[in-house]
Amino acid sequence: MPADGSLALVxxxxxxxxxxxxxxxxxxxxxxxxxxxxxxxxxxxxxxVHFGLANGRLVPPPSAIFxxxxxLAVTGELYVHIQATLLRVLxxxxxxxxxxxxxxxxxxxxxxxxxxxxPSLQGLRAVPSIAWVPLFILWFGIFEASKxxxxxxxxxxxxxxxxxxxxxxxxxxxxxxxRAFRLSPLGLVRRILLPxxxxxxxxxxxxxxxxxxxxxxxxxxxxxxxGLGYLLVDGQQLGKPxxxxxxxxxxxxxxxxxxxxxxxxxxxxxxxxxxFSNTR
Amino acid sequence: xxxxxxxxxxxxxxxxxxxxITLEIGAGEIVAVVGGSGCGKSTLxxxxxxxxxxxxxxxxxxGTRIVAPHxxxxxxxxxxxxxxxxxxxRNVGFGxxxxxxxxxxxxxxxxxxxxxxxxxxxxxxxxLSGGQSQRVxxxxxxxxxxxxxLLDEPFSALDAFTRVELQxxxxxxxxxxxxTLVLVTHDIEEAVALASRVxxxxxxxxxxxxxxxxxxxxPRDRLSHAFDDAKRAILSAxxxxxxxxxxxxxxxxxxxxx
Numbered sequence: 001m002p003a004d005g006s007l008a009l010v011x012x013x014x015x016x017x018x019x020x021x022x023x024x025x026x027x028x029x030x031x032x033x034x035x036x037x038x039x040x041x042x043x044x045x046x047x048x049v050h051f052g053l054a055n056g057r058l059v060p061p062p063s064a065i066f067x068x069x070x071x072l073a074v075t076g077e078l079y080v081h082i083q084a085t086l087l088r089v090l091x092x093x094x095x096x097x098x099x100x101x102x103x104x105x106x107x108x109x110x111x112x113x114x115x116x117x118x119p120s121l122q123g124l125r126a127v128p129s130i131a132w133v134p135l136f137i138l139w140f141g142i143f144e145a146s147k148x149x150x151x152x153x154x155x156x157x158x159x160x161x162x163x164x165x166x167x168x169x170x171x172x173x174x175x176x177x178x179r180a181f182r183l184s185p186l187g188l189v190r191r192i193l194l195p196x197x198x199x200x201x202x203x204x205x206x207x208x209x210x211x212x213x214x215x216x217x218x219x220x221x222x223x224x225x226x227g228l229g230y231l232l233v234d235g236q237q238l239g240k241p242x243x244x245x246x247x248x249x250x251x252x253x254x255x256x257x258x259x260x261x262x263x264x265x266x267x268x269x270x271x272x273x274x275x276f277s278n279t280r
Numbered sequence: 281x282x283x284x285x286x287x288x289x290x291x292x293x294x295x296x297x298x299x300x301i302t303l304e305i306g307a308g309e310i311v312a313v314v315g316g317s318g319c320g321k322s323t324l325x326x327x328x329x330x331x332x333x334x335x336x337x338x339x340x341x342x343g344t345r346i347v348a349p350h351x352x353x354x355x356x357x358x359x360x361x362x363x364x365x366x367x368x369x370r371n372v373g374f375g376x377x378x379x380x381x382x383x384x385x386x387x388x389x390x391x392x393x394x395x396x397x398x399x400x401x402x403x404x405x406x407x408l409s410g411g412q413s414q415r416v417x418x419x420x421x422x423x424x425x426x427x428x429x430l431l432d433e434p435f436s437a438l439d440a441f442t443r444v445e446l447q448x449x450x451x452x453x454x455x456x457x458x459x460t461l462v463l464v465t466h467d468i469e470e471a472v473a474l475a476s477r478v479x480x481x482x483x484x485x486x487x488x489x490x491x492x493x494x495x496x497x498x499p500r501d502r503l504s505h506a507f508d509d510a511k512r513a514i515l516s517a518x519x520x521x522x523x524x525x526x527x528x529x530x531x532x533x534x535x536x537x538x
Contacts, residue, residue, distance in 0.1 A: 272405075
C-alpha cells in the first residue's frame with residue numbers, strides 16, 4: 001500500500017520540527033517520499049514488460065538497465081567513462097569559474113569595466129553555446145581542449161552574472177559601516193564585499209556546475225571515444241536504449257553528488273543566513 | 281571638544297542641504313539635533329562622522345580636523361547595520377581587528393556586558409530583537425572608546441517601551457566615560473530626556489534656527505512639569521521653523537489641485 005505509506009510519512013513531519021535540529025529527520029522523510037514515484041513507475045513498467053503488456057524494446061524495463069549498468073561496472077568500463085566525463089566537467093568548471101569570478105568582480109566593481117565589457121559579454125551570452133562547437137573544433141582540435149573550452153564557456157556565464165549581480169546588490173549601508181571603521185579598499189573587499197556576495201556566489205556556482213554537466217554532453221557528442229556522452233551516442237548508434245538510460249541515470253547520480261558536495265562544502269560559510277531554510 | 285565652524289553642504293544637483301552651521305560642543309556634552317524632515321540633520325551627522333565632506337567650513341575633534349572617518353568618532357546608525365555573517369561578539373569587535381585576540385575578547389565582553397547582552401556573544405544577528413540589535417550596534421560603536429559618539433535617530437524604529445529603556449540605558453553608558461554625544465532625532469521627548477542642549481534646525485536650506493539649553497537635573501522625570509515645559513519650549517521653536525519654512529504654501533496648493 002504505497003499510498004498509505006506516503007500518508008504516514010507525511011503525517012509524521014509536522015510533529016518533527018519541535019525538536020530543534022529537525023533537519024536531518026525532515027530530509028530523511030521527504031527523501032523517501034521523493035523516491036516513491038520513480039519506484040512505483042519502475043515496478044509498474046517492469047511488471048508490464050514481464051507480463052507481456054508492453055515489449056520494452058525501446059523503453060527498457062529497470063531490470064535491463066541495471067543489468068547493463070552492472071555489466072559496465074564489472075568490466076570497469078563504467079569507471080573509465082565516468083572518470084573521463086568527470087575530469088572534463090572539473091577542468092571546464094574550474095576554468096569557467098575562475099574566469100567568471102574575475103571578470104564578474106571586475107565588471108561589478110569598476111564602472112568603467114562595466115561600460116566597456118558588459119555589453120559585449122551580454123551579447124555573447126545570447127549566443128547558444130553549442131553554436132561555438134564548430135569554431136572550437138577548428139581552433140582547438142577534436143580532443144580535450146575544445147571540449148573543456150565549451151564546458152568552460154557554459155560555466156562562465158551563470159557565474160559571471162551571479163558575481164556581477166551580487167556585487168551590484170551589496171547593501172550600501174553595510175559598506176558604509178566598513179568605511180566608518182576606516183577599512184582599506186582591500187579590507188573592504190575582504191571583510192564586507194566577499195562575505196556579502198557569498199550566498200549569491202554559491203547559487204551561481206551551483207548553476208554553473210549544472211550547466212557544466214549540460215555542456216559536457218554536448219562536448220562529448222562532438223566526437224569522443226570515452227565518457228558518459230559517448231555511451232549515449234554509442235547506445236543510439238547500436239540501438240541499445242538500456243545503455244542510454246544507464247548513462248542518463250549515471251549522469252543524474254553523479255550530477256546530484258557533485259551538487260551536494262558543492263552545497264555541503266559551502267554550507268558552513270552560510271550558517272549565518274536568515275533565510276527560509278534556516279528557520280525551519 | 282567638537283568644533284563645527286561655518287559648514288555648508290551643497291549636493292551635486294544643487295540642493296543646499298546645510299548652510300552656515302557653527303556650533304561648539306564641549307567634551308561630555310549631550311547635544312540633540314531636532315528638525316522637520318529635510319532640514320539636513322542627518323546630513324550634518326554624516327559630515328561630523330567624516331563619511332561625507334562639507335562643501336565649505338571645517339570640523340575639528342580635539343584639535344584634529346575631520347576629513348574622513350576618524351577613530352575618535354563613533355557612529356550609530358538609524359538601523360543596527362550589523363554584519364549578518366558575523367556573530368554578535370565579532371560584530372562588536374569589528375573595529376578592533378588590529379588588537380591582539382585576548383585584548384579584543386576582553387573589550388568586547390566588557391562592552392557587551394555594559395549594554396546588557398553579556399550572554400549574547402555567540403549568537404547570530406538574525407536571532408536578536410530590534411532593541412537587542414540596536415544595543416549591539418551601540419556596543420560596536422563604543423568598543424573603540426570614541427570621544428565623540430554620533431547617533432542618527434538610533435531609536436526611531438523601536439517601539440515606545442524599548443525606546444525609553446534604551447534611552448535610559450544610553451544615559452547610564454554615557455555616565456560611565458562621558459563621551460560627547462550628538463544625537464539626531466525627531467522625537468522631542470527623546471531630545472529633552474537626554475540632551476543638555478537642543479539644536480533646532482530649519483529647512484531650505486538647513487541652518488540653525490534655535491539653540492535651547494535643557495537645565496533639568498538628571499535623572500530626569502518625564503512626568504514632571506519642568507520636563508513638559510522644556511518640551512513645549514522646543515516644540516514652539518520647531519513650530520516657528522516649520523511655519524516660516526519655504527514649502528509652507530505647498531500643502532494648500534496640493535489640496536487645491538486634488
